[in-house]
Structure formats: structure tokens, C-alpha cells
Amino acid sequence: MKSEPNEFGIDDLINKSGQTEHWDGVRNYQARNMMRDQMKCGDRVFFYHSNCDEPGIVGIAEVVREGYPDFLAFDPADKHFDPKSKPEQPRWFMVDVKFVKKLTRTLTLKELKQHAELQDLALVRRGNRLSIMPVSEPQWDFILSLE
């Protein structure tokens, strides 16, 4: 899961009550479908810092609440407001994630791109813009072995 550290970095997650936060503001259907349909309690996710000096994986979090409507889409005062999403038929979903750990160092995008084992990882593919993407178990284990 990608987040801009200027907006919400891993330290912001650590500082939340219960070290848990809802992953709001996703307005992309592919990413929505993953949160709504696929991500289950106990699933672990890499926390990725994007759009910053050193883009890369900085830590691990865990899904603690499965897909439910992104209520910010209902709030006209919020920047993520979407008039097409109604409480009776929500268009956007989110999950809650809880901090698990920081990695001992940042696994930079640059570094991840250098490993043939990760060539199919969506993150390193050209033009990728998805903010949430799947990681296979072998990919997960390999990435952790780099730490």
C-alpha cells in the first residue's frame, strides 16, 4: 500500500490511537476491489512511501478490519467527497490497517528494480500507478530477505 509520507507516512500510523487507521481516499476501482473483496483480517501489507526523496518500502502493517464504505466520500466538506457515492450504495471502500513494524532500513524502489526475482511485481513495472497492489508469497519472502 502506497502513501505519501507528506500526507500520511508510517510514523503517522504509529502515532494513531491503537496504531491503527482507516485507509481512506482511494479513488481507483482496481484498488477499491482489492480492499472490498480480497484483503482479509490478518493479511500483512508492505507500507510504501511514494512521491518523496527516497521512494520505497519502509514497514509492515496488518489488515484489522475488512472492506467497508469509505465514509469520507459522503462528506461534502472533505477533499475526497464523491457525490456519486451514496451511503445506501457506496462506491468506495477502505480497510483498517494496524502498524506491525518498521523495516530496519528502507528498501528503495531503485533497489527493488534491480532484482530479477521481482520483475513481475506490479510496483516495478513501467508506468505503474496503482496505490494498492498484490504481492505474492515468494515475492514477499524475497523482499524481506533483502532487509
Add this chain to the structure above:
DNA sequence: GCCAACGTTGGC
């Protein structure tokens, strides 16, 4: 259903 115009993401 096509596709041009536009907006966004995000690395660099």
C-alpha cells in the same frame, strides 16, 4: 463504442 481532451500519479 470510439477517442480526444483532460486530470492524476509518481519517479526522476
Add this chain to the structure above:
DNA sequence: GCCAACGTTGGC
């Protein structure tokens, strides 16, 4: 700040 690569919108 630039711009490639997408996704979305909306006229036709």
C-alpha cells in the same frame, strides 16, 4: 518542475 503513463470524462 517535467513529463510518461494511465484512468476518466463526455461529445459524437
